[in-house]
Amino acid sequence: MTNSEILFVNRKLPHVDVNILKGNEPTPFVARKYDKGTHIAECIHQHPEAEVCFMPWDSGIMLMDGMEQSFCPGDMFLIPGNTYHHPVFNTSGNKGLVVVYFSSGFIDQIPPAWFDLKAVLASRGAAIKLEGNLDAARLILKLERLLQSAEEGRDILCQGIFLQLMSHFALELRLQYPHLNQKKNTLIKKFSKTLDYIHANLSSDIDLPELYRRAGLSRSRFCEQFKECFGVSAAQYIQTARLEKSKYLLVSTRLLVNEIAYACGYNWPSFFNRVFKKSTGVSPSEFRQNEKSLGENIKIQEFIGS
Incomplete structure (x- = not known):
């Protein structure tokens, strides 16, 4: 949908x-x-x-x-x-x-x-x-x-x-929002539509001009205020969001690594593997294998059923 x-x-x-x-x-x-x-x-x-x-x-x-x-x-x-x-x-x-x-x-x-x-x-x-x-x-x-x-x-x-x-x-x-402080509440609200757009489109190419438009800012002001608000550039924020989504899918689903790569916006699984290992120190397959369970969702179902 x-x-x-x-x-x-x-x-x-x-x-x-x-x-x-x-x-x-x-x-x-x-x-x-x-x-x-x-x-x-x-x-x-x-x-x-x-x-x-x-x-x-x-x-x-x-x-x-x-x-x-x-x-x-x-x-x-x-x-x-x-x-x-x-x-x-x-x-x-x-x-x-x-x-x-x-x-x-x-x-x-x-x-x-x-x-x-x-x-x-x-x-x-x-x-x-x-x-x-x-x-x-x-x-x-x-x-x-x-x-x-x-x-x-x-x-x-x-x-x-x-x-x-x-x-x-x-x-x-x-x-x-690790860099959030009280002074930045106004900026968080300003970027709410931008963040909604990012997280709704992690599986596809994200159009940067669309981010500027949703925030109602010029490119230069957007880049300046986004980094002030979140401590990273929009491109870095998107990459982090994609990696976090991939980690969640690795531990909570049985999707193949290639399928997870595509679901997180990586058109080339080999590139996804390199980026993931650079960030975590292990490959996606090793990350999944190191987990003791398939994620908290299974634990919760067991808890509810107990």
Whole structure:
């Protein structure tokens, strides 16, 4: 499914506003487990509450404000409030998902050191994806079970677990934007469409003039501000993103190395092998062999099934 098709889907599907927290919940957030084949809305929808959406078993595409991000079993998303979104599963239904919603007031409890995470939660459409994080999966399932219980001191326990869950998203954000600081929040927002374009097109040639256009900058200003924001040039950022995607595919899929090379935008597998070994010190095949498992997704499925 292409970006243009996603945009078409968004125009055709009705946009629904859903009020999750009715004001009578005992905590400033609520968790819901949706059974097989169900979700809160059958179309693109939004609500003022932010949410963490966890897909234990299914793969598909998350639609968000006209953009798309793929997900695999065990992935989860942190989606800011007032962001139109909807999971589209690869099969005719799904095996169930867990969603934790929290009000905007709870964002104030996030530690000041996570200023970048707070900035994301205040920005419509700036979702963060965690790929197969077993610790985060345990936390969201523990939170969901606790919110359905009547355990004494539940509110305080839930808030503690929730902050632990947010720490994983805060770390992921820092990994994606290692040079982020408070002064650069404005630049991050300026380059959001550029980054969306890059990550949606890692498997193909990326048109640099298109990056300038999406940022609304001249070539020289783009190069200057992009490096100021991320500490590397756009070309270096793209290469790093492709390598990180290749590592993920190596440990989470059974695709051939040549197939992974093409999926990550390398037209020549031999060139991919050279670049990968220069970056990691081992070949793609050795990297895969050194891993003890096929990735966190399998671990999460085992955990859910235990």
